[in-house]
Amino acid sequence: MANEPAQEYIQVTYKKPRPYRWAAGEYLSRLYRECRDNKRLMTVKCQHCNEHVWPPSKVCGRCKKPSGDNWVVVSDKGSVVQFTYTNFPMFDPHVGKYMTEEHPFATIDLDDCEIYWVAKLEEKDKDKLKPGMRVQAVWREEGRGGGLDHDILYFRTIEE
Amino acid sequence: MAERVGIVAVAQTKYQPNRDEVNAGELVWETIEPVMKEAGVRFTNDDGDGDIESIVTCSQDFWDGMTISSMGVMSFTGGHHATEDKIAEDSLNALFAAYAQILSGHFDMVLVSTHTKESMGDRSIIESAAFDPVMMRPLGLDFFIAAALQARRYMDKYGVTAEQFAKVAVKNRGNGMKNPVAQEPMNITVEDVLKSKMLVDPIHQLDTKPISDGSIAMILAREEKAKKLTNKPIWITGVSNCYETHYLGDRDLAECDALVTAARRAYKMAGITLPAKEIDIAEIADEYSYQELLWMEGLGLCGRGEAGRLIDAGVTQIGGKLPVNTSGGMLSGNPNVVAGMARVAESVLQLRGEAGERQVPGASVALAHGTTGACGAHQCVMTLSNK
Numbered sequence: 001m002a003n004e005p006a007q008e009y010i011q012v013t014y015k016k017p018r019p020y021r022w023a024a025g026e027y028l029s030r031l032y033r034e035c036r037d038n039k040r041l042m043t044v045k046c047q048h049c050n051e052h053v054w055p056p057s058k059v060c061g062r063c064k065k066p067s068g069d070n071w072v073v074v075s076d077k078g079s080v081v082q083f084t085y086t087n088f089p090m091f092d093p094h095v096g097k098y099m100t101e102e103h104p105f106a107t108i109d110l111d112d113c114e115i116y117w118v119a120k121l122e123e124k125d126k127d128k129l130k131p132g133m134r135v136q137a138v139w140r141e142e143g144r145g146g147g148l149d150h151d152i153l154y155f156r157t158i159e160e
Numbered sequence: 161m162a163e164r165v166g167i168v169a170v171a172q173t174k175y176q177p178n179r180d181e182v183n184a185g186e187l188v189w190e191t192i193e194p195v196m197k198e199a200g201v202r203f204t205n206d207d208g209d210g211d212i213e214s215i216v217t218c219s220q221d222f223w224d225g226m227t228i229s230s231m232g233v234m235s236f237t238g239g240h241h242a243t244e245d246k247i248a249e250d251s252l253n254a255l256f257a258a259y260a261q262i263l264s265g266h267f268d269m270v271l272v273s274t275h276t277k278e279s280m281g282d283r284s285i286i287e288s289a290a291f292d293p294v295m296m297r298p299l300g301l302d303f304f305i306a307a308a309l310q311a312r313r314y315m316d317k318y319g320v321t322a323e324q325f326a327k328v329a330v331k332n333r334g335n336g337m338k339n340p341v342a343q344e345p346m347n348i349t350v351e352d353v354l355k356s357k358m359l360v361d362p363i364h365q366l367d368t369k370p371i372s373d374g375s376i377a378m379i380l381a382r383e384e385k386a387k388k389l390t391n392k393p394i395w396i397t398g399v400s401n402c403y404e405t406h407y408l409g410d411r412d413l414a415e416c417d418a419l420v421t422a423a424r425r426a427y428k429m430a431g432i433t434l435p436a437k438e439i440d441i442a443e444i445a446d447e448y449s450y451q452e453l454l455w456m457e458g459l460g461l462c463g464r465g466e467a468g469r470l471i472d473a474g475v476t477q478i479g480g481k482l483p484v485n486t487s488g489g490m491l492s493g494n495p496n497v498v499a500g501m502a503r504v505a506e507s508v509l510q511l512r513g514e515a516g517e518r519q520v521p522g523a524s525v526a527l528a529h530g531t532t533g534a535c536g537a538h539q540c541v542m543t544l545s546n547k
Contacts, residue, residue, distance in 0.1 A: 012294045016285075018222075018281065019281070019282055023180045025184075058186050058236075
């Protein structure tokens with residue numbers, strides 16, 4: 001064994017992406033249309049528990065019953081609950097490439113609706129990131145309708 | 161004798177492609193809501209109040225395009241704060257898992273839900289991913305091409321003909337005309353099948369199933385509970401599964417040893433010694449027409465190489481001695497993964513006497529079969545009875 005040459009280990013590589021076209025379905029399509037056409041967030045309030053169902057769904061996961069049709073507008077302002085930032089590029093599955101511009105991620109407690117949503121922050125200065133900071137969605141000028149992260153660029157720090 | 165487990169409620173969607181108006185969860189809800197209503201049961205809440213004690217879902221990550229594919233449907237299957245398991249094989253195995261959960265003594269009632277939206281992805285790319293990435297996948301195989309190799313070997317070894325395969329397609333798509341949930345029922349002739357486009361020799365367009373979306377839900381219960389919930393419980397009397405081998409070259413593709421083993425075990429559980437005589441109807445995975453014949457032989461419903469003669473003689477048509485795929489089978493349109501439970505759904509309807517125009521009079525023992533992987537790499541067999 002000692003006299004044998006060093007082993008060469010082979011790797012088989014694939015680069016072709018797997019294409020999918022997922023149906024957003026009845027309830028998410030309504031939200032995505034509202035984002036694209038009216039630049040606002042909407043969801044249903046469950047007819048049983050009266051809580052906002054997020055993301056909007058035909059069935060309330062907590063009640064395990066149909067959530068109903070009581071659609072309401074929810075705030076695109078909120079407070080940062082927790083945040084993090086990456087030191088490596090993140091993959092953008094919409095385009096199959098790594099993102100060129102990095103933004104911190106945060107959980108945002110949207111105002112008056114008990115919705116906690118993970119989104120990106122515009123603020124990149126680590127020293128300015130803190131729990132409780134007030135933020136508001138920045139909408140893409142021309143809505144695309146491909147989902148929330150298509151139509152909301154990030155959340156911007158606001159002074160109130 | 162072990163306590164029995166009964167199927168107390170069944171619901172299936174109409175099978176159709178391109179269900180763009182519903183996401184996976186909404187598709188699943190189309191069967192969850194009716195099955196809960198039929199059984200008159202509720203999900204269990206955080207206080208422990210309710211009936212469903214465990215949820216078994218069945219989906220396949222590559223078909224759904226997400227890892228942990230059950231996540232997308234959990235809100236719809238009552239999964240919040242509940243016991244949940246996912247099976248990533250043909251859904252007959254999900255029923256097997258639920259059955260075992262009840263026999264284990266842990267649960268009295270289990271909800272089983274399966275879904276696939278084949279329209280969302282690319283069949284060939286997804287099936288290709290089932291082959292190991294460093295040895296077989298670079299070849300560009302998918303299940304379809306593998307199936308064609310198997311069909312050709314089956315023809316060569318046992319003398320089964322393309323006409324006999326076509327007769328299966330004619331029979332099953334014709335049976336589908338009597339099934340309101342069938343996707344692509346057709347009144348066609350053998351000539352129509354043989355003249356349809358040759359896709360992968362010897363498999364024609366009409367020898368294979370269409371792309372399909374659909375979901376099925378069932379509720380299983382321990383005997384005592386099952387009898388309270390319905391006056392028509394259908395009992396699972398035998399079940400088993402068995403795996404072949406990954407590399408196609410390790411097999412004689414005209415043989416199906418894993419299916420022989422799975423069937424033998426299931427029949428033993430059920431006390432069935434002469435399956436061709438004791439079974440009244442059989443629902444057999446027929447993604448490709450030749451497979452109904454090959455699997456019939458593996459299931460011991462006839463001798464090796466004899467299934468072609470049975471289709472010639474009309475034995476397996478409705479009105480024959482052993483009707484096979486009265487539902488219309490996968491050839492009339494069932495998605496992969498969902499297919500096994502579709503076989504059971506038809507069995508339940510037949511054994512309840514609720515199969516409408518396609519009802520086999522007096523059917524009391526049914527056989528349901530499902531496969532996973534290329535050329536029947538994994539086989540599952542279940543027997544059911546209304547007595």
